[in-house]
Amino acid sequence: MTIPTTTATDPRLTQGRWLRIPGPTVVHPNAVQAQTRDMIAHRGPAMYGFMHELREKARVAHRTESEMLFWAGSGSAGWETGIVNLLSPGDTVVATVGGAFGERFAWLGEKLGLDVRRVEVEWGKAVTPEAFGQALDAAGDVKAAFITHNETSTGITNPLKELAALARAKGALVLVDAVSSAGAMELNVDEWDLDWTFSGVQKAWMCPPGLMMAAVSERAIRASETAGFKRFYFDLAPMLQAAREGSTATTPAISLLFALDAAMDAIHEEGLEQVWERHIRLGKAFRAGLEELRVEVLAEPGYQSASVTAFHTPNGMTSSDFQGRITDATGIVIATGQGPLAKTVNRVGHMGWSELPELDATLEAIGQAMR
Ligand SMILES: Cc1ncc(COP(=O)(O)O)c(C=O)c1O
Structure with a gap:
């Protein structure tokens, strides 16, 4: 064909x-080349060494010391994985909605049974800290905030640092859709105290689609231990255990990981x-x-x-x-x-x-x- x-x-x-x-x-181009490399055994020393290095490069790119995990999947997997590991049905969350992707994050939360309080703004406008703060106050016991860092449908970048600080002040977990921001704009995962920050490698990471990457805080890991959703492929526990050994819970998208490694090198070189x-x-x-x-x-x-x-x-x-x-x-x-x-x-x-x-x-x- x-x-x-x-x-x-x-x-x-x-x-x-x-x-x-x-x-x-x-x-x-280096990512194009890298993905043509021969396969390696996904459980063995070559993989373990490679993954430890890649996770370290990804940590630096996210400004975090926390865990970096990878799933074969697109950016949407980041929404679902975050929700089912950090939350339980019925939990109250406050979500930024100012375009197609914020809308979908909120909608998925509703579909999975969360009590989603939307902070809606006209498409083309940002969610301000004032509006977000008011929604957090009105929501009472808020378990988490869903923040779309960069709304790809409108070309708006929400003030993530300020919004996250308001959510953290309420004790809420902060889930960040960084699909079209990570690798392109300032993102300080640890300094901004973010719990679940995910992206797809087909955007600013300069790779072909098919890999979701997430920075997971210690607080998020603790939350996952009592989270009430059933899960298998997206379960954090086996993925974390495997990551600490230098592998993944299921067969990884090895060629895409090679591509991402080359792209990370290009980013760090620049x-x-x-x-x-x-x-x-x-x-x-x-x-x-x-x-x-x-x-x-x-x-x-x-x-x-x-x-x-x-x-x-x-x-x-x-x-x-x-x-x-x-x-x-x-x-x-x-x-x-x-x-x-x-x-x-x-x-x-x-x-x-x-x-x-x-x-x-x-x-x-x-x-x-x-x-
Ligand atoms: C901000 C944002 N979130 C989520 C997604 C969904 O990602 P995917 O299409 O890779 O599943 C996209 C896709 O463009 C996006 O731009």
Whole structure:
């Protein structure tokens, strides 16, 4: 079978750089190479040594001394694994909801039987500490807070540090969806006292999809010992035990772990803070380019994301028409909006292995499609 690829001919768009959706992102070339390595025995010294090193690299990238665990699965596995290990049916949680992903985190909690108190904001706005604090106070005995750090559907970054501090002051566990923030923006798991911080490797971690990674606090591990949900594949206990030996509870996605290891090396080589600064710079540059084209960014100023930008589809076009026009003319693939914004908003990812040339090419393509 022939897999369709882009027809992009712009020299700035080599090595997959035409893919400008907010994940899966362009895979780092070293990660592409790494995943072609031969298999190793998943229970044996080669694996144990490798996993200890990878977990250490991941700890540094999350600024944590805590446990780092990996499951074969996509980012969504992070929602479910966090809920079923840290909580019990009937527990009260307060959740940030300002877009498709916050909505889904809250919805999953409800589906699994939690009492979810939503802090709803208009899509394109951030959840403020004031609103979050009020919801925490109103909720009474809150077991946990669900915080979507970066809302990929709107290009909003919520003030995680402040929101987490309010939740911790109430004694609540803090579960953080860092799917489109981890690896792209400041994330201090230990300093911010976060309990369950998860992401999928197909975003800023520059890997193919299929691996979920989570930083798990000691408090979260203790909570899991009395949590009331039934679980098997996502159970923390066997995964933790295996991790301490340097393996995983079930057969791991070894090729993806190789890819992640190479991507982590690339991040540490560039420098974690330099990576975060690059994302801030790219976000600013992309938004400035849109402003020049008189295209309106969806996210409110002050909370605009460094990893993804959502904008109102220009000139009254539907977002899928606009997307199609760009791809037909240039090979560049951008995303449409989601949920209520599906037809009126487009999104461009600038996370992971990204630099200015491909964003410039994307801005040119947007301008051309408008004309
Ligand atoms: C913020 C956020 N959370 C969760 C998810 C779900 O991740 P996945 O599609 O990898 O299951 C996504 C996917 O884009 C996301 O952006």
